[in-house]
Amino acid sequence: MSVNLRHEELQLEQEKRRVALRRARELKARIDGYLKEKQNIPNGFEIQEEYCQAKAAILNYFQAGEEQWKDWHWQMTNRIRDVKVLGSLLKLTSEELEDIDKVGRHYRWAVSPYYLALAIAGGVKGPVWVQAIPSIEETKDRYGAEDPMGEEFTSPAPAITRRYPDRLIINVTNQCAMYCRHCQRRRNIGEIDVHKPRKALESAIKYIKENTEIRDVLITGGDALLLSDKQIDWLLTELDNIPHVEIKRIGTRTPVTMPQRITPELCAVLEKHPPIYINSQFNSPLEVTPEAKEACDRLIKAGVVLGNQAVLLKNVNNNANVMKKLNQSLLKIRVRPYYIFHAKAVKGTRHFITGIDEGIEIMEQLRGHTSGLAVPTYIINAPNGYGKTPILPQYLVENKGEQITLRTWEKRIIPYNLGGKSH
Structure with missing residues (x-):
């Protein structure tokens, strides 16, 4: 050379x-x-000092110890649902307590001791608090619908909701560890916790058996994991015995609101019935805690595939940096961000609803700015049960067959020939 x-x-x-x-x-x-x-923007690992202080105060109030705290039955039995208890645990004004009580006369509320400790640690009126504790704004909504998804008109059999060709929902309970203030099914909460009777579930199983195109079944509620281990085992076994059912999915927020539910015994049941996919709903980085990680670790060890379906909520996560921190924190505990749902216009939840532009801007600030694994799909549920509709920023500017024009994640306008020809 x-x-x-x-x-x-x-x-x-x-x-x-x-x-x-x-x-x-x-x-x-x-x-x-x-x-x-x-x-x-702290996550749950970064507010452990405040969380432990709140936890100690709650345990002291109930005269309980660490063993009870780790018991999900104790957590359920001692859900906070009374303003007197809330007022005893932290300083709230009489007006604040009166407002909570007023909302409670219209809309039921309850929160697990675990999630209340997290809400206190995150700050009164903070992003965790507003998901759990009633706001007087709930009584001012004059426009929301009880059932914007039209679920009552998409139920061809007891306990079934069907919106798609090859999959459906079995709704097994109205019970939750915490009644989210933005809940899409708050009309079902009622005044008491009720699991679907065995007869209704048997009718649902019969419907699935008779419709051989159904390959994917989502078990939800309420919170599906608040059934007993025995009931969950029975239902999953019934689904396993249907040849055309390929996968089971479970909708649950217990890893977020009451991770104590994810016991070794429950995981032993789930491990018997692969493939199982669980989608939870982490909405704030503060909800990604050591306890949540432990719950997710157990589920993963049992062979469960984990995803997250966040809801875009005003004053909770309608900020690109918050959503990025949330999704990055979830990946660290092996939960894949799957969807960001635009909040539905459910009666009593109007104060949570953002503009579409906010959701699109968040997607703009995720795509290319962080790992593709941390970029979920932004979804609007079409009204009356017509299904999920993805909402995306416009990246294809022009399409002339082989010659297209792209807008990149950095907003660069670039011509591109699909056949590789240069011009």
């Missing part, structure tokens, strides 16, 4: 490196703002 040729090659390599370094500086600049803001 001649000296001149070698010199030219070195110059070319140096130029490539200069281009790469310039590009690296551009990319680094794009994340600087998030890295600074991230320090002000």
